[in-house]
Amino acid sequence: MTETRLTPVLLCGGSGTRLWPLSRKSYPKQFVPLVGEETLFQASARRLAGAGEGLSFAPPVVLTNSDFRFIVTEQLAAAGIDPGAILIEPEGRNTAPAILAAALHLAAIDPEAIMLVAPSDHVIPDAAAFRAAVARGIPAVEAGDMVTFGIAPSHAETAYGYLELTGPPDDIGTPVKLSRFVEKPDAGRASEMVDAGTFLWNAGIFLMRAADMIAACKAHAPGLIGPVEAALARARPDLGFLRLDPVAWAGADTISIDYAVMEKADNLSVVPFRAGWSDLGGWDAVWRETGPDGDGVVTSAGATAIDCTDTLLRSESDGLEVVGLGLDGIMAVAMPDAVLVADMSRAQDVKLAVAALTAKGKAQAAAFPKHHRPWGWFESLVSGERFQVKRILVHPGASLSLQSHFHRSEHWIVVEGTAKVTLDDTVRLVTENESVYIPLGSVHRMENPGKVPMVLIEVQTGAYVGEDDIVRYEDVYARG
Amino acid sequence: MTETRLTPVLLCGGSGTRLWPLSRKSYPKQFVPLVGEETLFQASARRLAGAGEGLSFAPPVVLTNSDFRFIVTEQLAAAGIDPGAILIEPEGRNTAPAILAAALHLAAIDPEAIMLVAPSDHVIPDAAAFRAAVARGIPAVEAGDMVTFGIAPSHAETAYGYLELTGPPDDIGTPVKLSRFVEKPDAGRASEMVDAGTFLWNAGIFLMRAADMIAACKAHAPGLIGPVEAALARARPDLGFLRLDPVAWAGADTISIDYAVMEKADNLSVVPFRAGWSDLGGWDAVWRETGPDGDGVVTSAGATAIDCTDTLLRSESDGLEVVGLGLDGIMAVAMPDAVLVADMSRAQDVKLAVAALTAKGKAQAAAFPKHHRPWGWFESLVSGERFQVKRILVHPGASLSLQSHFHRSEHWIVVEGTAKVTLDDTVRLVTENESVYIPLGSVHRMENPGKVPMVLIEVQTGAYVGEDDIVRYEDVYARG
Numbered sequence: 001m002t003e004t005r006l007t008p009v010l011l012c013g014g015s016g017t018r019l020w021p022l023s024r025k026s027y028p029k030q031f032v033p034l035v036g037e038e039t040l041f042q043a044s045a046r047r048l049a050g051a052g053e054g055l056s057f058a059p060p061v062v063l064t065n066s067d068f069r070f071i072v073t074e075q076l077a078a079a080g081i082d083p084g085a086i087l088i089e090p091e092g093r094n095t096a097p098a099i100l101a102a103a104l105h106l107a108a109i110d111p112e113a114i115m116l117v118a119p120s121d122h123v124i125p126d127a128a129a130f131r132a133a134v135a136r137g138i139p140a141v142e143a144g145d146m147v148t149f150g151i152a153p154s155h156a157e158t159a160y161g162y163l164e165l166t167g168p169p170d171d172i173g174t175p176v177k178l179s180r181f182v183e184k185p186d187a188g189r190a191s192e193m194v195d196a197g198t199f200l201w202n203a204g205i206f207l208m209r210a211a212d213m214i215a216a217c218k219a220h221a222p223g224l225i226g227p228v229e230a231a232l233a234r235a236r237p238d239l240g241f242l243r244l245d246p247v248a249w250a251g252a253d254t255i256s257i258d259y260a261v262m263e264k265a266d267n268l269s270v271v272p273f274r275a276g277w278s279d280l281g282g283w284d285a286v287w288r289e290t291g292p293d294g295d296g297v298v299t300s301a302g303a304t305a306i307d308c309t310d311t312l313l314r315s316e317s318d319g320l321e322v323v324g325l326g327l328d329g330i331m332a333v334a335m336p337d338a339v340l341v342a343d344m345s346r347a348q349d350v351k352l353a354v355a356a357l358t359a360k361g362k363a364q365a366a367a368f369p370k371h372h373r374p375w376g377w378f379e380s381l382v383s384g385e386r387f388q389v390k391r392i393l394v395h396p397g398a399s400l401s402l403q404s405h406f407h408r409s410e411h412w413i414v415v416e417g418t419a420k421v422t423l424d425d426t427v428r429l430v431t432e433n434e435s436v437y438i439p440l441g442s443v444h445r446m447e448n449p450g451k452v453p454m455v456l457i458e459v460q461t462g463a464y465v466g467e468d469d470i471v472r473y474e475d476v477y478a479r480g
Numbered sequence: 481m482t483e484t485r486l487t488p489v490l491l492c493g494g495s496g497t498r499l500w501p502l503s504r505k506s507y508p509k510q511f512v513p514l515v516g517e518e519t520l521f522q523a524s525a526r527r528l529a530g531a532g533e534g535l536s537f538a539p540p541v542v543l544t545n546s547d548f549r550f551i552v553t554e555q556l557a558a559a560g561i562d563p564g565a566i567l568i569e570p571e572g573r574n575t576a577p578a579i580l581a582a583a584l585h586l587a588a589i590d591p592e593a594i595m596l597v598a599p600s601d602h603v604i605p606d607a608a609a610f611r612a613a614v615a616r617g618i619p620a621v622e623a624g625d626m627v628t629f630g631i632a633p634s635h636a637e638t639a640y641g642y643l644e645l646t647g648p649p650d651d652i653g654t655p656v657k658l659s660r661f662v663e664k665p666d667a668g669r670a671s672e673m674v675d676a677g678t679f680l681w682n683a684g685i686f687l688m689r690a691a692d693m694i695a696a697c698k699a700h701a702p703g704l705i706g707p708v709e710a711a712l713a714r715a716r717p718d719l720g721f722l723r724l725d726p727v728a729w730a731g732a733d734t735i736s737i738d739y740a741v742m743e744k745a746d747n748l749s750v751v752p753f754r755a756g757w758s759d760l761g762g763w764d765a766v767w768r769e770t771g772p773d774g775d776g777v778v779t780s781a782g783a784t785a786i787d788c789t790d791t792l793l794r795s796e797s798d799g800l801e802v803v804g805l806g807l808d809g810i811m812a813v814a815m816p817d818a819v820l821v822a823d824m825s826r827a828q829d830v831k832l833a834v835a836a837l838t839a840k841g842k843a844q845a846a847a848f849p850k851h852h853r854p855w856g857w858f859e860s861l862v863s864g865e866r867f868q869v870k871r872i873l874v875h876p877g878a879s880l881s882l883q884s885h886f887h888r889s890e891h892w893i894v895v896e897g898t899a900k901v902t903l904d905d906t907v908r909l910v911t912e913n914e915s916v917y918i919p920l921g922s923v924h925r926m927e928n929p930g931k932v933p934m935v936l937i938e939v940q941t942g943a944y945v946g947e948d949d950i951v952r953y954e955d956v957y958a959r960g
Contacts, residue, residue: 304833304836304837304840306829306832306833306836307826307829307832313821315819319817320816320817320818320819321817321818321819321837321842321844322818322819322821323818323819323820323821323822323833323836323837324821324822325820325821325822325823325826325829325830325832325833326822326823326825326826326829327810327821327822327823328823330807330810330821332812332819332821334814334819336800336816337799337800337801338800338801338802338803339795339800339801339802339803339812339814339819340803340805341793341802341803341804341805341807341810341812341821342803342804342805342806342807343805343806343807343808345806346787346805346806349786349787349805349806350805352786352787352805353784353786353803353805356784356786356803357784357801357803360784362801364801381861381862381869382861382871384895384896384935385896386895386896386912387895387896387935387937389861389869389871389937391862391869409913411891411893411915413891413939413941415864415866415867415939415941416864416865416866416867432866432941433889433941433942435891435915435917435939437915455864455867457867457869457937457939459893459895459915459937459939461893461895461912461913462913
C-alpha cells in the first residue's frame with residue numbers, strides 16, 4: 001500500500017470568548033497551552049504532520065486573520081513545522097469561504113490534492129488513533145465522497161450538532177454513509193439520540209479531494225465561487241503570507257460549510273471516532289479534559305484546593321497563587337489582570353462576563369496583557385500619570401520599526417541578551433546590564449542581532465505614554 | 481459639666497489570617513482600608529480623637545510591634561493624628577501585658593489618667609454614638625469600676641464571647657453591673673443567650689482609670705506586674721518609639737486581659753451599645769459590613785457580579801477585574817499575587833489557605849506584595865533569573881540607608897519627584913526622566929529631599945538579586 005499524501009487545512013481565525021480570561025479577542029484559545037505544554041494550534045499542526053498510518057502530510061495550509069498572522073508563524077516555528085501557505089482572511093466570514101479558498105488554492109497546485117480540514121482549537125489526545133481514523137476515510141474519498149468525522153458521544157451534550165448515520169458504526173470505525181445533519185438539540189432529544197446508537201457528534205473535521213469540495217460548492221453554494229476565486233486571484237503576497245483580496249472577499253456570504261454545502265450534499269460518509277475528542281467549548285470542558293481527581297478537582301500549578309469538589313482552579317501566571325476553600329461546582333481562572341469565578345453550570349455564559357467588561361470599557365474584555373508583535377512581545381508592568389514600565393522581548397534576528405515619539409522619552413535597560421540600538425545617526429550594541437536613553441523626538445530602532453532572545457526593560461516618561469504616539473519610518477513587517 | 485479627658489490605648493500588634501489575602505502577617509488587616517476609605521487603624525484612631533459628647537481625647541498610646549512601627553507612624557501622619565506614645569512590644573504576649581504596660585505608662589504621667597482600651601481592627605460606623613456610650617460609662621469609672629462595652633447581639637454568633645448582665649439593659653444604654661463572662665458558645669447556647677436578653681457580645685473594649693487597671697492586676701495577676709514594670713523601666717527610646725525591654729517582657733505571661741483580670745474582678749460594669757459594631761473577624765463579616773444589595777451581593781470597584789446572590793467579590797488592585805458568574809454564597813478576593821475563592825460558610829477556615837501556602841513555601845502566605853519601610857515602600861514588578869524590576873516610593877524628607885551590594889548592579893530611573901543620590905564620593909540630584917547607574921560594589925544612598933513623594937524604577941541585574949544582598953553603612957532608622 002502506497003502512502004496517501006494529504007494537506008492539512010488548519011482553521012485558526014476564530015476568537016471565542018467562552019474561555020475568557022485566558023482566551024481573548026487579541027489572543028484566542030487556539031494559541032494558548034490550555035491542555036498540556038503545547039498550544040492547541042501547535043498540537044493540531046503536529047497531529048497532522050509527518051507520516052504514519054499509511055498517510056503522509058504535506059505542509060499545512062493555515063487560514064487565519066491579519067491580527068494573528070505573526071502568532072501563527074511564531075508558534076509553527078516553535079513547533080518546528082513549516083507552513084505550506086498562510087492565507088489571511090481580510091475578515092471572518094465563517095467556514096465556507098475559508099474552506100473553499102483553501103480548496104481552490106490546493107487544486108490549482110495539484111488537481112488531485114486531498115485536504116483534511118480541521119479546526120485548530122480542539123483536543124484529540126490520541127494523535128495516532130486520529131490518523132488511523134483519517135486513513136480509514138481514504139477509500140471513501142477515493143470513491144468521490146466527502147468524509148466527516150463523528151465522535152462517539154460520551155453524554156447527552158446539547159452544545160454540539162449531531163450526525164445521523166444510515167446504520168450503526170462497527171467496532172473498527174469503518175465509514176458509514178451519512179443520513180443527515182442534526183442541529184444542536186435540547187436535552188431530551190440529545191438523550192434520545194445518544195440512546196439510539198446511530199448518532200455521533202459533528203466535530204467539524206472534513207476530509208475530501210479539493211476538487212470535490214469545489215464541485216460541491218458549485219452545486220450547492222454557487223454564489224460563493226466567484227467572490228472566493230477573485231479574492232484568491234487578486235491575493236497579495238506579503239512576507240510569506242497570502243492576503244486574500246478584501247474587496248472580493250467582502251462579496252462572499254458569511255456562512256458555515258455545514259449550511260452552505262454539507263447539509264445539501266449526498267456524497268457524504270462518516271468515520272466514527274471513539275478515542276477522545278473535545279472542542280474545549282467552555283471551562284467545564286477544560287475541567288473534563290484535564291483529568292479531575294477522585295473529588296472532581298482540577299488544579300493548575302499555582303492553585304490549591306481545600307475541601308473542594310467538582311471544581312476547576314487555574315492560575316495562569318507565575319507568582320499568582322489561587323486558593324479554593326470549600327467549593328463545589330465552581331471554576332476559577334486567575335490572571336494578573338482578570339479573574340473569573342463562575343458556577344460550573346454557567347460555563348456557556350462566560351461571554352456575559354466579556355460583555356459586561358466591554359460595556360464598562362475595560363481593556364481586559366478583549367486585550368491580552370502580553371501584546372504579541374512580529375518581532376516578539378511586550379507587556380506593561382506598571383503605569384502612572386506620566387510614566388509606564390514595559391518588559392519587551394525581541395526574538396533573535398528580529399527588529400522593531402525605525403520610529404520616534406512626540407510625547408515620551410525612553411530608558412532602555414537590557415537584562416537578557418544583546419540589543420543593537422540605532423539612535424539618530426549612531427548604532428551601538430547594548431548588552432546585559434547596560435542602558436541607553438532615547439530622548440523625545442529622536443529616531444530610534446531596537447534590534448536583536450544575537451542568537452538568544454533579548455529582554456529589556458523600557459521606562460517611558462512623558463505627558464502621554466499611549467501606544468499610538470509613534471511615527472514609523474521603516475518597518476520590515478510592513479506595518480502602517 | 482466639665483469635659484472628661486481620656487487617653488485612647490490602641491492595640492495594633494496583632495496579625496490575623498482570616499482576611500487573607502488582603503490581611504497578611506507582614507501587613508495585617510488593621511492597616512488596610514477594608515471598609516471605607518481609611519484603614520481600620522486610622523478609623524479607630526479618629527473615632528477616639530478630638531472632643532465631643534462631654535469627652536476630650538488625649539493623643540493615643542499605641543501598642544504595636546517592631547515590624548509595624550513605621551506603618552503606624554505613616555498612617556497616623558496621613559490621618560493627621562499625633563501619637564502620645566508608641567510602645568513597641570518585643571513580641572506579642574496577648575492583651576494583658578500590653579494593657580498593663582499602657583496603664584503603668586499613663587499612671588506614671590498622671591495618677592488619675594483614664595484609659596479607653598480598644599482594638600484597632602474593629603468597625604464602628606457611628607463614632608458619635610460610640611463616644612456617647614463611652615461618656616455613659618464615665619460615672620461608673622469615677623465610682624471605681626472597670627467598664628466593658630457590650631454589643632447588642634444581632635444573631636446567635638458562636639465566634640464571640642458573651643457578657644451576662646445582672647439585669648436587662650434599658651433603652652438608653654445605662655451601665656449595668658456585669659454578672660459574668662461567658663466563653664464562645666455553641667450554636668444552641670448562643671441562641672438561648674440571644675433570646676434571654678441579658679447577654680451581650682464582648683467587644684474587648686475597656687474603660688477604666690489606669691490606676692484601677694494596675695490595682696486589678698495586682699489583685700488578680702500579680703505575676704505580671706514585675707516583668708511589665710521592668711520592661712517599661714528599661715524601655716529604650718528609639719526615634720519616637722518606646723521599645724519595651726525584651727528580656728523583662730519575656731518574663732510576662734502570655735495571657736488575655738479577660739483571663740488574667742476581668743473574669744476575676746468584681747468591680748465591672750457593662751455599657752450596652754446598639755449602634756453597630758463588627759470585629760471583621762472574617763470575609764463574611766466584611767460582606768455584612770459593606771452593605772449587601774437586595775441580592776446579597778457586595779462588589780468592590782473592579783468587581784462585577786452577574787446573576788450572583790449572597791456573594792462578596794473584591795478586587796484589591798487597580799487594573800485587576802474580577803467577574804463572578806452565577807455564584808451563590810461565594811466570596812472571592814483577588815490581588816495581583818494571590819486569589820482566595822471560598823464558600824461563605826467557610827469564612828472562619830481561611831487560615832487553612834494560609835497554612836496550605838505556608839506548607840508549600842509560598843511567600844504569599846505571609847508577605848504583602850508591597851513592602852513597607854520607614855522611608856516609604858517598594859514592590860517587585862517582575863523578576864527573572866538575573867534581574868528584578870522594582871517600583872520604589874520614598875516619602876518627602878526620607879532616606880534609604882547608605883549601602884552596597886556584592887552581586888548586583890542597579891539602574892535607577894526617576895519617574896516622579898526628585899532624588900538626591902549619593903554614589904561613592906559624589907552627590908547629585910536626579911529628577912523625573914533622569915537615570916543613574918549604580919555599579920556593583922559601589923556605596924550608594926537614595927534620598928528624597930523634596931516636598932512630594934519620589935518614585936523611581938529600579939532595574940537590578942546580577943547573579944543574585946535577593947533582598948539580603950545588602951551591606952548597610954549608615955541608617956537613620958537604626959536598622960541592622
